Amino acid sequence: MAFRWERTPAVLILEDGTVFSGRAFTQTENNKALGEVVFNTGMTGYQEVLTDPSYKGQIVTMTYPHMGNYGINYADMESRNVQVEAFIVREYHEVPSNWRSEKSLAEFLEESGKIGIEGVDTRALTRHIRLAGAMKGIIAVGVDASDKRTMAELLEEVRNFPGLVGIDMVRHVTCREPYLWLHGKPQPKKEWDPQFSGYRIAALDFGVKYNILRNLERRGCQILVFPANTPAEVILSYNPDGIFLSNGPGDPAAVTYAVETVKKLLGTRPMFGICLGHQLIGLALGGRTFKLKFGHRGINQPVKDLSTGKIEITSQNHGFCVDLDSLDTSSVRLTHINLNDETLEGLEHRDIPLFCVQYHPEAAPGPHDATYLFDRFIEMIRKHKNLSGM
Incomplete structure (x- = not known):
């Protein structure tokens, strides 16, 4: 497995205008993901979370800071594919250490063309959601938060996103x-x-x-x-x-x-x-x-x-x-x-x-x-x- 020390900058923009910066740990053709931003408090089980169809339409944040350390194995799939729209973690572990592991978390996400970002202050993000409620968000890879014009366009895009209420997912x-x-x-x-x-x-x-x-x-x-x-x-x-x-x-x-x-x-x-x-x-x-x-x-x-x-x-x-x-x-x-x-x-x-x-x-x-x-x-x-x- 090739190590990928280089990380591309990425941003998460919530519909209320709040911005969180991070880095993409995946390499996909897609450079954007829209969805409802939610958090999961589990310390383990990221593979089951990723493949749970109930997460369709959602960008999932894990509150536990360290993800990817035990890799992925196909015996624990909850459906055929990754279902989340994107995945947010505090720190991604590049090298899995588990005898059952068949591939890394990054490789698994890339198979489905899903974005994973790390380096986000997930404690601050979780607190914001708890106080303000789950809300629509957009992840954009390769975007600098100082680019005001691009950030304004992304905010408009996420505000035009219909969300989940009243939608048959x-x-x-x-x-x-x-x-x-x-x-x-x-x-x-x-x-x-x-x-x-x-x-x-x-x-x-x-x-x-x-x-x-x-x-x-x-x-x-x-x-x-x-x-x-x-x-x-x-x-x-x-x-x-x-x-x-x-x-x-x-x-x-x-x-x-x-x-x-x-x-x-x-x-x-x-x-x-x-x-x-x-x-x-x-x-x-x-x-x-x-x-x-x-x-x-x-x-x-x-x-x-x-x-x-x-x-x-x-x-x-x-x-x-x-x-x-x-x-x-x-x-x-x-x-x-x-x-x-x-x-x-x-x-x-x-x-x-x-x-x-x-x-x-x-x-x-x-x-x-x-x-x-x-x-x-x-x-x-x-x-x-x-x-x-x-």
């Missing part, structure tokens, strides 16, 4: 046709494997993370993954034992077709939703969603289970939330809340087999406190099949 990350997840990877099949015993799960792909599918398969399931715009009638024609609604990026209220599909699927099969899937269920049940000031992104978010009083340390990545006051509590029971800001983190239906959580129980990266939720889903399917005689 799911269409950029969902699969284009159904596929079977089997033996730990996507298979070029569109039907159930007749040789595979166990429960059959229909998963609606709004930007699904691979480790969710791995967790379901470890529990004896085979999973057919469907594009986000698949009609409810088509999904039910496959006669699944359970329905899973995945995580995904952007504003849930903009994914109106998915909300309508979920409404039609409610009560037909046991249903489990994670993150965006949780938000879509909330909308389908008549609730509302709203944008959080700066979102929850990291692997250390405390959540309280209201049934047991137990506190879980969870992995999270979302900028929108279901308004808990908008839900009809005569039919919906609130099950989990975030202890940092008391926003809704989970709910279940009182009459039909359905539950969902805002956080990520697949724990990649992150704690394993919430993996019991996959077992709960399997048990719900088992009970439903026994009661219905299916």
Whole structure:
């Protein structure tokens, strides 16, 4: 691997005019990146962050200062490609040191044409976002912050960028046709494997993370993954034992077709939703969603289970939330809340087999406190099949 001691100057300009200077540690044909600038508090797991489809449309800042030290390995991918629009770190480590590493972080970003910049004061940037809220930003490589004319043009460009509110980002990350997840990877099949015993799960792909599918398969399931715009009638024609609604990026209220599909699927099969899937269920049940000031992104978010009083340390990545006051509590029971800001983190239906959580129980990266939720889903399917005689 060639060392790249030379770094090209780069700037980050936020929509409020704030400027942060840094240096590009990648070499790509693209010299600009637009997106919503957010931060993630995880000390590890940058590969999982980069490949999480929920980050589509976002420029991600890592609060931990040292990134790249353990490299990249393809076994830990959460999707096929890098999903973030660009990556901001305090200090990039050029030489990875890990027996599992297959390439450097810079090489990985370059494969997808994504910009990575270092030397940014990430503590100041994170504090600014916490105080002012997540906002639109643009990264430009090869630009001197003293060039007032160029800086003014870049500021105008970022202010004209539509952002994420009201925008359907799911269409950029969902699969284009159904596929079977089997033996730990996507298979070029569109039907159930007749040789595979166990429960059959229909998963609606709004930007699904691979480790969710791995967790379901470890529990004896085979999973057919469907594009986000698949009609409810088509999904039910496959006669699944359970329905899973995945995580995904952007504003849930903009994914109106998915909300309508979920409404039609409610009560037909046991249903489990994670993150965006949780938000879509909330909308389908008549609730509302709203944008959080700066979102929850990291692997250390405390959540309280209201049934047991137990506190879980969870992995999270979302900028929108279901308004808990908008839900009809005569039919919906609130099950989990975030202890940092008391926003809704989970709910279940009182009459039909359905539950969902805002956080990520697949724990990649992150704690394993919430993996019991996959077992709960399997048990719900088992009970439903026994009661219905299916």
